[in-house]
Amino acid sequence: MAEKCVNIALIGFGIVGSGVAKIILEKADHISRRTGLRLVLRHIVDTDLVRSRPVAVPEGILHSDLDKVVHDPEVQIAIVLVGGTTVAGEIQKRLLAAGKDVVTANKALLAERGDELFEVARTHGRSIAFEASCCGGIPLISSIRTGLSANDISAMYGIVNGTCNYILSSMFSEGKEYGVALKESQEAGFAEADPSLDVNGADSAHKLAILALLAFGQSINYDDISVVGIDQVNLVDVNYGKEMGYVMKLLAIAEMASGGLTLSVRPAFIRKNEPLAQVSGPFNAVSVFGDAVGHTSYYGRGAGMMPTASAVVADVIETAHGNTGRLFAATPGLGRPAEAATLCPAEEIQSRYYLRLTVGDQPGVFARIAKILGDRQISIASCIQHESKSSDSVPLVITTHCVRQGDMDRAIEELAAMVGNKAEPVCIHVLSPPCDGQ
Amino acid sequence: MAEKCVNIALIGFGIVGSGVAKIILEKADHISRRTGLRLVLRHIVDTDLVRSRPVAVPEGILHSDLDKVVHDPEVQIAIVLVGGTTVAGEIQKRLLAAGKDVVTANKALLAERGDELFEVARTHGRSIAFEASCCGGIPLISSIRTGLSANDISAMYGIVNGTCNYILSSMFSEGKEYGVALKESQEAGFAEADPSLDVNGADSAHKLAILALLAFGQSINYDDISVVGIDQVNLVDVNYGKEMGYVMKLLAIAEMASGGLTLSVRPAFIRKNEPLAQVSGPFNAVSVFGDAVGHTSYYGRGAGMMPTASAVVADVIETAHGNTGRLFAATPGLGRPAEAATLCPAEEIQSRYYLRLTVGDQPGVFARIAKILGDRQISIASCIQHESKSSDSVPLVITTHCVRQGDMDRAIEELAAMVGNKAEPVCIHVLSPPCDGQ
Numbered sequence: 077m078a079e080k081c082v083n084i085a086l087i088g089f090g091i092v093g094s095g096v097a098k099i100i101l102e103k104a105d106h107i108s109r110r111t112g113l114r115l116v117l118r119h120i121v122d123t124d125l126v127r128s129r130p131v132a133v134p135e136g137i138l139h140s141d142l143d144k145v146v147h148d149p150e151v152q153i154a155i156v157l158v159g160g161t162t163v164a165g166e167i168q169k170r171l172l173a174a175g176k177d178v179v180t181a182n183k184a185l186l187a188e189r190g191d192e193l194f195e196v197a198r199t200h201g202r203s204i205a206f207e208a209s210c211c212g213g214i215p216l217i218s219s220i221r222t223g224l225s226a227n228d229i230s231a232m233y234g235i236v237n238g239t240c241n242y243i244l245s246s247m248f249s250e251g252k253e254y255g256v257a258l259k260e261s262q263e264a265g266f267a268e269a270d271p272s273l274d275v276n277g278a279d280s281a282h283k284l285a286i287l288a289l290l291a292f293g294q295s296i297n298y299d300d301i302s303v304v305g306i307d308q309v310n311l312v313d314v315n316y317g318k319e320m321g322y323v324m325k326l327l328a329i330a331e332m333a334s335g336g337l338t339l340s341v342r343p344a345f346i347r348k349n350e351p352l353a354q355v356s357g358p359f360n361a362v363s364v365f366g367d368a369v370g371h372t373s374y375y376g377r378g379a380g381m382m383p384t385a386s387a388v389v390a391d392v393i394e395t396a397h398g399n400t401g402r403l404f405a406a407t408p409g410l411g412r413p414a415e416a417a418t419l420c421p422a423e424e425i426q427s428r429y430y431l432r433l434t435v436g437d438q439p440g441v442f443a444r445i446a447k448i449l450g451d452r453q454i455s456i457a458s459c460i461q462h463e464s465k466s467s468d469s470v471p472l473v474i475t476t477h478c479v480r481q482g483d484m485d486r487a488i489e490e491l492a493a494m495v496g497n498k499a500e501p502v503c504i505h506v507l508s509p510p511c512d513g514q
Numbered sequence: 515m516a517e518k519c520v521n522i523a524l525i526g527f528g529i530v531g532s533g534v535a536k537i538i539l540e541k542a543d544h545i546s547r548r549t550g551l552r553l554v555l556r557h558i559v560d561t562d563l564v565r566s567r568p569v570a571v572p573e574g575i576l577h578s579d580l581d582k583v584v585h586d587p588e589v590q591i592a593i594v595l596v597g598g599t600t601v602a603g604e605i606q607k608r609l610l611a612a613g614k615d616v617v618t619a620n621k622a623l624l625a626e627r628g629d630e631l632f633e634v635a636r637t638h639g640r641s642i643a644f645e646a647s648c649c650g651g652i653p654l655i656s657s658i659r660t661g662l663s664a665n666d667i668s669a670m671y672g673i674v675n676g677t678c679n680y681i682l683s684s685m686f687s688e689g690k691e692y693g694v695a696l697k698e699s700q701e702a703g704f705a706e707a708d709p710s711l712d713v714n715g716a717d718s719a720h721k722l723a724i725l726a727l728l729a730f731g732q733s734i735n736y737d738d739i740s741v742v743g744i745d746q747v748n749l750v751d752v753n754y755g756k757e758m759g760y761v762m763k764l765l766a767i768a769e770m771a772s773g774g775l776t777l778s779v780r781p782a783f784i785r786k787n788e789p790l791a792q793v794s795g796p797f798n799a800v801s802v803f804g805d806a807v808g809h810t811s812y813y814g815r816g817a818g819m820m821p822t823a824s825a826v827v828a829d830v831i832e833t834a835h836g837n838t839g840r841l842f843a844a845t846p847g848l849g850r851p852a853e854a855a856t857l858c859p860a861e862e863i864q865s866r867y868y869l870r871l872t873v874g875d876q877p878g879v880f881a882r883i884a885k886i887l888g889d890r891q892i893s894i895a896s897c898i899q900h901e902s903k904s905s906d907s908v909p910l911v912i913t914t915h916c917v918r919q920g921d922m923d924r925a926i927e928e929l930a931a932m933v934g935n936k937a938e939p940v941c942i943h944v945l946s947p948p949c950d951g952q
Contacts, residue, residue: 099664099806110731111663112844213807215661223645223653225549226537226827293548351813354792368537368824369651369814375789376810386806389664397844399837406550406835
């Protein structure tokens with residue numbers, strides 16, 4: 077088979093961009109042997125032309141003029157690694173309009189303005205590939221879109237933010253308080269100086285919006301995702317969970333039930349023998365449940381220069397083969413319109429819960445609590461109250477069976493207002509994944 | 515986008531075939547919505563026309579005449595779910611020659627006669643897809659071929675046989691002897707009445723041959739794989755491993771080192787915090803290490819009617835889109851020739867080992883053992899000898915650092931012949947995966 081030449085422009089020469097350039101420049105022969113494609117980097121566009129990067133760039137290809145790419149008819153694929161949701165979108169639109177297929181890792185842009193960009197791609201007969209936008213190097217998007225294409229997906233649970241997982245792992249394993257664990261993860265280079273988009277759950281929600289579109293074939297409104305970050309997580313709850321056989325993780329959750337789709341990001345307890353519970357440090361993993369395939373799970377590094385670059389270059393290869401274009405055209409929400417997702421009303425969402433109440437150690441308190449829960453049809457699955465020297469305020473921890481969120485919300489209001497209650501009740505989701513008989 | 519009609523023939527209407535028919539017949543609308551493809555089952559060919567199957571088949575499509583498929587110009591894709599390595603191969607060749615793309619789950623056939631079949635496909639400009647041949651529903655082949663295509667893969671470790679994993683899991687967790695665990699797995703339906711191809715490692719070796727071809731882009735001779743099954747595994751070793759923080763799994767192992775490729779199937783100890791160690795019961799999982807992506811891992815059901823059917827139908831969809839054909843053409847060893855793999859000479863393979871010696875509890879024995887190992891440059895990493903009432907024969911368990919297999923083989927000969935040795939030494943591989951800093 078004759079080698080096929082593929083001309084590429086890279087827009088954005090930051091950390092991931094450097095990794096991508098490194099692979100394309102240094103592994104061109106390897107990639108040619110394995111795929112029959114000769115990747116040729118014709119342009120690297122960045123505003124910073126002087127910073128040192130960990131890759132040697134051939135003379136003349138690094139410049140700051142996007143127009144040169146737009147007007148270079150030889151360029152077939154533009155890799156856009158520019159962050160943010162404004163300029164980055166305009167760049168992608170210009171390149172699509174100029175007839176280039178786009179490969180990107182920008183999850184915020186696709187989550188918030190995906191519909192608009194996909195429509196531009198459609199209009200111009202081009203495609204956008206974005207494996208690198210979710211979970212770095214894990215081939216997750218391709219697994220969901222092609223590997224599981226014969227399945228109705230019933231649920232998806234993801235540890236999709238390495239920073240949060242690193243912090244929660246060190247709280248769980250080393251008993252660190254949140255603030256200490258955050259500081260150490262910054263020192264270790266796993267959290268940004270400003271970690272807010274990670275710890276507040278927004279980054280996970282961006283990834284969930286993209287994954288849910290592909291898993292359910294329905295158009296997702298990013299703002300419909302209910303998001304709780306890890307910034308309010310208390311070590312005492314991590315430890316109570318551990319005592320009961322649970323590990324706390326920040327999860328991106330999508331569940332399809334008869335009432336509709338539920339999308340949320342929140343700290344949640346997972347039973348310790350679930351594959352996701354074992355994922356520690358900066359690693360990511362996503363469990364996907366299909367009606368035919370049952371439980372599948374995908375694990376790897378969710379960020380970093382080379383893992384993310386691995387996914388970007390895989391997309392370039394698939395785009396050059398023409399496979400991305402065919403898949404893009406055939407996929408609802410990308411190359412053709414998708415119905416809007418029908419969301420399950422918040423009140424109706426079924427879930428298990430962990431409750432921590434802080435109560436006076438007095439006769440009758442437990443009875444009052446049990447009555448409030450019982451009146452709302454909330455059934456107690458387990459409970460812990462350790463002996464305490466203080467009768468003033470004692471933690472009482474309860475896990476429930478599956479209950480309606482509306483019932484739980486009202487029970488919590490009543491518990492908060494109850495005589496004998498000493499502090500705001502803490503309520504944490506307990507994962508109950510579909511049974512796959514392990 | 516107009517719906518595209520795809521005419522399909524299914525050859526082999528056994529368990530997996532029934533699952534495939536079920537998905538194609540019952541989920542045609544779902545698949546059309548998600549992919550733009552209308553799958554139409556025109557023929558089901560089987561010699562048994564009367565057996566009851568868990569799917570309602572439309573009048574007239576079930577028959578026993580392969581010729582009807584060969585001569586039906588409307589059939590684009592033939593799903594061949596016939597076992598064995600003789601007739602199944604001839605059927606595939608006839609269908610390829612008749613211009614049909616083939617989708618199959620037959621691992622033994624591809625591992626032993628893949629080169630021949632791929633050449634026939636090449637000659638006729640057709641493709642063979644085989645996601646379902648390895649690890650059932652896990653989208654493993656597509657992940658290796660496309661998701662990791664920018665990587666040099668350095669190692670791959672797989673739990674690829676659910677029967678063996680079920681047996682080893684119950685030995686590990688419930689302290690069952692091998693014979694008991696095997697019998698129970700047969701009663702639970704996880705092992706065949708004749709389990710030999712599973713427990714002797716041959717099934718795992720078939721899958722390894724296929725995965726290694728794709729991971730390393732080199733042609734693999736199935737007979738080059740060194741295979742040890744689980745039929746000789748002793749509970750005492752599972753328990754000593756557990757005591758040292760290891761879980762025993764039957765692993766399909768491929769490692770690429772400067773000396774060449776190593777391919778083996780064998781029971782091996784994995785450190786208990788590795789993702790693979792957590793895989794229990796009938797589940798499968800494969801860890802793949804790439805130079806850019808680092809450690810990735812893929813988990814799910816490796817067998818069964820619906821999980822395997824999920825992979826078969828995913829292949830049908832990719833074939834119908836044209837993506838399989840493009841990938842097939844571009845992949846060394848499939849659509850174009852591949853170099854033969856350079857194998858690492860057995861003597862030179864580097865590995866860690868677990869050794870169990872049965873020795874007399876007498877002065878000087880340990881010194882003799884330590885000298886034999888030391889003389890061969892074999893360094894001891896840990897050792898256990900429990901106090902014993904008998905001085906007659908005491909188990910001494912040693913783990914080593916990484917050593918040459920040639921040195922270990924000679925040390926074992928000397929240990930077996932040593933004064934004070936009471937039984938054949940037991941030697942088990944200890945996995946030392948590439949570091950990915952978790």
